[in-house]
Amino acid sequence: xxxxxxxxxxxxxxxxxxxxxxxxxxxxxxxxxxxxxxxxxxxxxxxxxxxxxxxxxxxxxxxxxxxxxxxxxxxxxxxxxxxxxxxxxxxxxxxxxxxxxxxxxxxxxxxxxxxxxxxxxxxxxxxxxxxxxxxxxxxxxxxxxxxxxxxxxxxxxxxxxxxxxxxxxxxxxxxxxxxxxxxxxxxxxxxxxxxxxxxxxxxxxxxxxxxxxxxxxxxxxxxxxxxxxxxxxxxxxxxxxxxxxxxxxxxxxxxxxxxxxxxxxxxxxxxxxxxxxxxxxxxxxxxxxxxxxxxxxxxxxxxxxxxxxxxxxxxxxxxxxxxxxxxxxxxxxxxxxxxxxxxxxxxxxxxxxxxxxxxxxxxxxxxxxxxxxxxxxxxxxxxxxxxxxxxxxxxxxxxxxxxxxxxxxxxxxxxxxxxxxxxxxxxxxxxxxxxxxxxxxxxxxxxxxxxxxxxxxxxxxxxxxxxxxxxxxxxxxxxxxxxxxxxxxxxxxxxxxxxxxxxxxxxxxx
Numbered sequence: 220x221x222x223x224x225x226x227x228x229x230x231x232x233x234x235x236x237x238x239x240x241x242x243x244x245x246x247x248x249x250x251x252x253x254x255x256x257x258x259x260x261x262x263x264x265x266x267x268x269x270x271x272x273x274x275x276x277x278x279x280x281x282x283x284x285x286x287x288x289x290x291x292x293x294x295x296x297x298x299x300x301x302x303x304x305x306x307x308x309x310x311x312x313x314x315x316x317x318x319x320x321x322x323x324x325x326x327x328x329x330x331x332x333x334x335x336x337x338x339x340x341x342x343x344x345x346x347x348x349x350x351x352x353x354x355x356x357x358x359x360x361x362x363x364x365x366x367x368x369x370x371x372x373x374x375x376x377x378x379x380x381x382x383x384x385x386x387x388x389x390x391x392x393x394x395x396x397x398x399x400x401x402x403x404x405x406x407x408x409x410x411x412x413x414x415x416x417x418x419x420x421x422x423x424x425x426x427x428x429x430x431x432x433x434x435x436x437x438x439x440x441x442x443x444x445x446x447x448x449x450x451x452x453x454x455x456x457x458x459x460x461x462x463x464x465x466x467x468x469x470x471x472x473x474x475x476x477x478x479x480x481x482x483x484x485x486x487x488x489x490x491x492x493x494x495x496x497x498x499x500x501x502x503x504x505x506x507x508x509x510x511x512x513x514x515x516x517x518x519x520x521x522x523x524x525x526x527x528x529x530x531x532x533x534x535x536x537x538x539x540x541x542x543x544x545x546x547x548x549x550x551x552x553x554x555x556x557x558x559x560x561x562x563x564x565x566x567x568x569x570x571x572x573x574x575x576x577x578x579x580x581x582x583x584x585x586x587x588x589x590x591x592x593x594x595x596x597x598x599x600x601x602x603x604x605x606x607x608x609x610x611x612x613x614x615x616x617x618x619x620x621x622x623x624x625x626x627x628x629x630x631x632x633x634x635x636x637x638x639x640x641x642x643x644x645x646x647x648x649x650x651x652x653x654x655x656x657x658x659x660x661x662x663x664x665x666x667x668x669x670x671x672x673x674x675x676x677x678x679x680x681x682x683x684x685x686x687x688x689x690x691x692x693x694x695x696x697x698x699x700x701x702x703x704x705x706x707x708x709x710x711x712x713x714x715x716x717x718x719x720x721x722x723x724x725x726x727x728x729x
Contacts, residue, residue: 226311226313227265227268227270228259228263228264228265228266228268228270229259229265229266229268229362229363231265231280231281231310231311231313232259232265232281232282232283233259233283233363233365234281234310234311235281235282235283235310236257236283236365238310239306239307239310240257240283240285240303240306241257243302243303243305243306244257244285247302248295248299248302251291251294251295252366252368253368253369254287254288254291254368254369255285255286255287255291255366255367255369256285256286256287256330256364256366256367256369256371256372256373257283257284257285257286257364257365257366257367258283258284258286258362258363258364258365258366258367259282259283259284259325259362259363259365260284260358260359260360260361260362260363260364260376261284261324261325261333261337261358261359261361261362262323262324262337262358263324264447266358266361266362267357267361267362267443267447267451269443269447269450280308280310280313280314280315280316281307281309281310281311281313281315282315282325282326283325283365284325284326284327284328284333285299285303285326285327285328286328286329286330286333286367286372287299287327287328287329287330288329288330288369288371289329289330289331292327292329296327296329299327300326300327303326303327304326323336330371330372330375333372334359334375337355337358337359338351338355338356338359338379339351341375343374343375343378343379346379348383348384348387349387349390353432353435353441353442353443354441354442354443354444356379356441357441357442357443359375359376359379360376360377360379360380360441361380364376382439382440382441383436383439385524386521386522386524386525387521388436388439389502389517389518389520389521389524390517390518390521391436392433392436392437392497392502392517393513393514393515393517393518393521394514395429395432395433395436396433396493396510396511396513396514396517397510397511397514398425398426398429398432398433399426399429399430399433399489399493399510400490400509400510400511400512400514401511402422402423402425402426402429403422403423403426403429403430403467403482403486403489404486404490404509404510404511405511406422407419407422407423407426407482407486408479408482408483410422411475411478411479412479414475416475420471423467423470423471423482426467426486427464427467427468428445428448430460430463430464430467430489431448431449431451431452431464432448433493434452434455434457434460435451435452435455437455437457437493437496437497438455438456440455452464457492457496459488459492460489460492460493463485463488463489463492466481466485467481467482467485467486469481470482470485487508489510490507490508490509490510491506491508493510494506494507494508494510494513497513498684501576501580501684501688502517502520503516503517503684504516504580504583504584504682504683504684505683505684516583516587519583519586520579520583523578523579523582523583524579528575528578531570531575531578531579531582532567532570532571532573532578533563533567534582535566535570535578535581535582535585536562536563536566536567536570538582538585538586538589539562539566539585539596540559540562540563540566542585542589542594542595542596542597543556543562543596544556545594545596545597546594546596546597546600547597563714564711564714564715565711567710567714568707568708568710568711568714569707569710571706571707571710572703572706572707572710573692574692576688577685577688577689577692580682580684580685580688581681581685584681584682584684584685595680598619598620598679598680599676599677599679599680600676601615601618601619601676602619602675602676602679602680603668603672603673603675603676605676606660606663606668606669606672607663607664607665607667607668607672608665622679626683626686629686629690630675630678630679630686631675632690633678633689633690633693634671634674634675634678636693636694636697637674637693637703637704638658638659638670638671638674640696640697640702640703640704640705641658641670641704642658643702643704643705644702644704644705644708645658647705648705648708648720648724650724650727651708651720651723651724651727654727655670655708656668656669656670656673657669657670658670658671659671660672660675705720708720708723711723
């Protein structure tokens with residue numbers, strides 16, 4: 220920390236700029252000031268606000284940066300560099316402490332050169348997120364900007380400051396969870412049991428570092444250089460992880476047996492807390508405390524996050540049709556199993572009303588289950604038989620996953636709300652309603668499956684996380700006064716080429 224009377228680098232830089240830099244620019248480059256950006260961004264603890272008395276011995280002092288577009292730099296760059304170098308080397312008793320690296324940190328830059336040097340790109344859209352290290356991204360998005368009328372520098376800086384694209388963030392988290400799990404939940408205990416305390420402590424040190432990295436990524440924050448990682452970690456607000464890290468650190472001074480017991484207990488806390496946070500943020504599907512368990516899910520969801528919403532909707536329909544093809548009916552293959560066009564419209568109409576989190580979760584769940592031989596389409600139709608063919612259902616009921624009474628209650632609440640929406644839609648568009656399934660379960664028979672029964676069967680196949688997301692979605696529609704049935708049929712009309720529901724209804728009457 221800075222001592223009581225010491226200015227930190229950010230304050231010192233701003234004051235220095237106001238007293239010397241700004242007057243020089245206004246005097247000699249006034250016609251260009253609305254075409255330059257000025258501030259303190261880049262490498263150095265002062266750009267993070269982490270500088271202290273120890274920082275003053277190198278690459279620290281009264282200074283700032285000026286960034287220019289290529290064309291402006293070509294006009295005045297050389298002259299501006301010379302003018303900048305005439306500014307005082309000492310200010311308020313503080314001297315610039317230059318090393319060989321210092322000249323590349325402060326001064327006059329082309330915007331393109333500045334970002335290229337830090338992250339190998341001056342175009343936000345072309346950043347190689349998989350390759351650029353966290354600390355470099357932090358260096359390109361930290362500090363303060365005093366002015367930037369043109370906005371070119373600020374646009375790049377602020378874009379990077381938003382954090383990782385979501386798919387990259389999921390890949391980062393997948394890697395983090397795997398490392399924390401492998402070092403602290405798996406290898407540490409194995410090495411300790413072999414009696415190799417030195418290697419075990421090295422493994423635990425790695426684990427502590429990975430926990431800090433993971434905490435940053437949980438907040439979509441870039442991880443600073445290792446010398447500042449602990450300071451940054453403590454600012455994130457993960458009090459449980461902070462306490463766990465302190466306990467893990469204290470185990471280095473314990474005897475072997477006590478250390479092993481301590482670390483095992485703390486790592487269980489780390490796993491429970493981390494899984495709980497990620498589950499509550501709708502990032503992972505369950506709260507298994509063994510963190511590596513979630514890595515595959517995060518990696519797969521990262522792939523889905525790279526798809527557009529339209530692509531996700533279409534992908535789900537394709538995957539479902541593949542699974543639908545495998546469904547075996549007692550009366551033989553149904554004609555609808557060969558009707559991709561109708562199937563696509565019906566399914567995509569529904570999924571077009573969903574948000575991306577729901578689409579990604581459902582696609583993940585569906586493919587995960589299909590890979591292990593559990594066809595959710597088969598289960599859906601099987602569960603409908605509880606109403607349409609009760610005796611047959613009793614023969615297959617034990618083949619389906621158990622549903623708790625609590626989950627059944629949630630399902631019935633959702634069904635009740637959606638049935639009210641369907642009935643409201645039917646009153647407004649009776650012609651369209653007449654051309655859909657019958658509404659209520661009491662209308663079911665062997666040849667007819669109602670909307671209510673179909674809906675109940677479908678959402679009964681949802682995982683706990685998917686049902687949670689779906690329930691939230693239904694409540695959001697209800698609270699906003701929107702109607703799921705209406706929006707679904709509107710999508711159906713559009714996919715069939717109609718402008719709106721009225722045109723669709725008119726065609727249905729013909």
